[in-house]
Amino acid sequence: MKTTLSSLALKEEGDGLSKELELYFQNKFSSQKAQPNSLLIDEPYISAWESYAADSTSGNAFSILKMCYPQLNFPIVEGINKTEDYVDTVLKGKNATDKRENTLNLIDPDGIEINIFESIAGKVPVIKVPNNQDFKQIVQSLLYKNNPISIPDSMGAILINGINNWHRLHSLKQDWLANNPLETWNEEFAKNVLPNSGLFKDRIIILSTKPYSNVTASSLAISESEWKLYSFSIRLEHECAHLFTLKKYGSASNNLHDELIADYIGITKTIGYYNMDWMLAFMGLENYPTYRKGARLENYLVSSDLSFENFEKLTSIIKNAIKNIAGFDDELGKVDSANDQIARIDALCKVSVLEIASENGKHLLLIKYKEAISKEFI
Incomplete structure (x- = not known):
């Protein structure tokens, strides 16, 4: 042997x-599942996000995010994802534009930025959240259905894979109905949209700006300003590496x-x-x-x-x-x-x-x- x-x-x-x-x-990471690097191309959601990034200006990026992900209009409350309003809005796409008395209580929503980053896995939307508490709330909302799950201080970024974008889905529905006024959207959705999740699901990276891994600049013997720049770059490239393994090996x-x-x-x-x-x-x-x-x-x-x-x-x-x-x-x-x-x-x-x-x-x-x-x- x-x-x-x-x-x-x-x-x-x-x-x-x-x-x-x-x-x-x-x-x-199975070699048998690996995709050729030539297949690491931009996916359908990128064109929409290029438009979002172009339309975003200082102070309105969070409004665009709430339009895409209506769960960002809900507060962080234990069990809120089981309420009728949440289910109707986030899971069924209804009432997305309704105003609510209680929403995410962000400290610096105007500081949020939307950018498109060119990575080895193709283009990817990057949401920069400068306030640490805001970062935690957004992660709780998008990843944990607005439940107050503890987010470790050492966590400063996340790649979210396959999240419903209701703005894209509503736009798709409107365009289809305009061209097919005598047909039924529910039938079209079940037959041609639902099996093609790329038409309405996104992959996005959310980044904080805090020290990487909650490690201080002084412990690494470098300046605070230098470590802030390094931290953001390491974090961004780190998440893009996850995106690469996800797209090539199907695992992250x-x-x-x-x-x-x-x-x-x-x-x-x-x-x-x-x-x-x-x-x-x-x-x-x-x-x-x-x-x-x-x-x-x-x-x-x-x-x-x-x-x-x-x-x-x-x-x-x-x-x-x-x-x-x-x-x-x-x-x-x-x-x-x-x-x-x-x-x-x-x-x-x-x-x-x-x-x-x-x-x-x-x-x-x-x-x-x-x-x-x-x-x-x-």
């Missing part, structure tokens, strides 16, 4: 691993494998190289083996009641993975093209976290990178 570097690596890092962690560290999950990949891209695209010390700090491992409680790593734990032994093993694996990713980056040098960036992401996707963290992790990444870069890219 042939023994490969990959199988040796899995055995090495998998020794003594609990079933819980074995399942957690299974690689979710709340998992440390995804985060290692996305942070690698965020850091290297921002400062030109992978800073291992920054990455350890982002995960709360700057003083390993001591872990800084409340750090971002907790956002991706397999469960909230992970045993001490499992947590200790997990942090060891992540620390070793970060070290080997740093060696991989040192070997390759600065990212010099979109093809180079895509090949690095492909390598990081195809090598599991346990393999990356192994003694041969750097070598395995370089093998997969060379395979990827040798293929024809767009």
Whole structure:
């Protein structure tokens, strides 16, 4: 029986691993599901968002967002998503223009911006929310149906995949009825619209402007102004990496494998190289083996009641993975093209976290990178 570097690596890092962690560290990026890079094209919602971005001016971006996502017209209240008004408005698209006494109580709605960013996965709408409390409320509204779910301070961005845009849907209905006045919209919707969710669902990125991973500038020995710029760039590139893996591999999950990949891209695209010390700090491992409680790593734990032994093993694996990713980056040098960036992401996707963290992790990444870069890219 042939023994490969990959199988040796899995055995090495998998020794003594609990079933819980074995399942957690299974690689979710399947090469069999991978789409060619040529298919990473702009989707139907982009043209609408280009219009929104063009129409947005200082102070009116939030009004445009409320027009698209009527849940932003509701306050953050436990169980509000079960009320008749919410169901009619958000799930059925009725009463979207009705005025309500209680809505989201944002501190700086005028500071919100809508932009279109050109990423390796195509264009993507980016919503910049400068106030931290406003960011949390918007995430609670769009992601948690206006329920007061706690948002960790270490969370500063989110890629929302497949959210209904009622403005697009109403516009589609109006255009269709104008051209088909004698036909039934409900029949058209069930037959031709509902099966084609790209006609009315969006993928958007929402970004805060706070320090990345809730890590202070002083702890990284850089200026506040510099760290603010770096934080925004890392955050944006990080979410675009998630968008790439979602479109190419069909996966972008709340998992440390995804985060290692996305942070690698965020850091290297921002400062030109992978800073291992920054990455350890982002995960709360700057003083390993001591872990800084409340750090971002907790956002991706397999469960909230992970045993001490499992947590200790997990942090060891992540620390070793970060070290080997740093060696991989040192070997390759600065990212010099979109093809180079895509090949690095492909390598990081195809090598599991346990393999990356192994003694041969750097070598395995370089093998997969060379395979990827040798293929024809767009």
